[in-house]
Amino acid sequence: MAGKLLLFDFRCTECALLDCVLVQSEVTTRPCETCGGDSIRLIPTPRIDPRLGIDPAFSTMSDKWARKHEQARHLDEAREREHGPDNWGHEGGNVGR
Ligand SMILES: [Zn+2]
Numbered sequence: 167m168a169g170k171l172l173l174f175d176f177r178c179t180e181c182a183l184l185d186c187v188l189v190q191s192e193v194t195t196r197p198c199e200t201c202g203g204d205s206i207r208l209i210p211t212p213r214i215d216p217r218l219g220i221d222p223a224f225s226t227m228s229d230k231w232a233r234k235h236e237q238a239r240h241l242d243e244a245r246e247r248e249h250g251p252d253n254w255g256h257e258g259g260n261v262g263r
Pocket residue numbers: 178179180181182183198199200201202203
C-alpha cells in the first residue's frame with residue numbers, strides 16, 4: 167500500500183508556515199520550503215469552533231487553514247462550471263424535441 171498520496175497540512179516548527187501538500191500517507195515530517203526547518207504533519211481536524219475558548223493564535227491558524235481549503239473547494243467548483251458536470255454523454259430526458 168506504499169506510494170499512496172494524500173493531502174495533508176504541515177506546519178513548520180521554525181517559522182510556523184502552514185502548507186498543504188500531497189505526501190505518502192506514512193510521511194509525518196518534511197523540510198519546510200521556506201526556512202528548511204522541520205515541518206510536521208497536522209492531524210486533520212474536522213472543525214474547530216472558535217467559541218471553545220482556544221487561544222487566539224490557534225483560532226487564527228485554523229481560520230487560515232479553513233480559508234485555504236475553502237479556496238481549494240472554490241477552485242474545484244469553478245473548474246466544474248467551466249467544463250460542465252461530468253455527464254455530457256447522456257443528455258437525460260430534457261431534450262425538448
Ligand atoms: Zn519554516
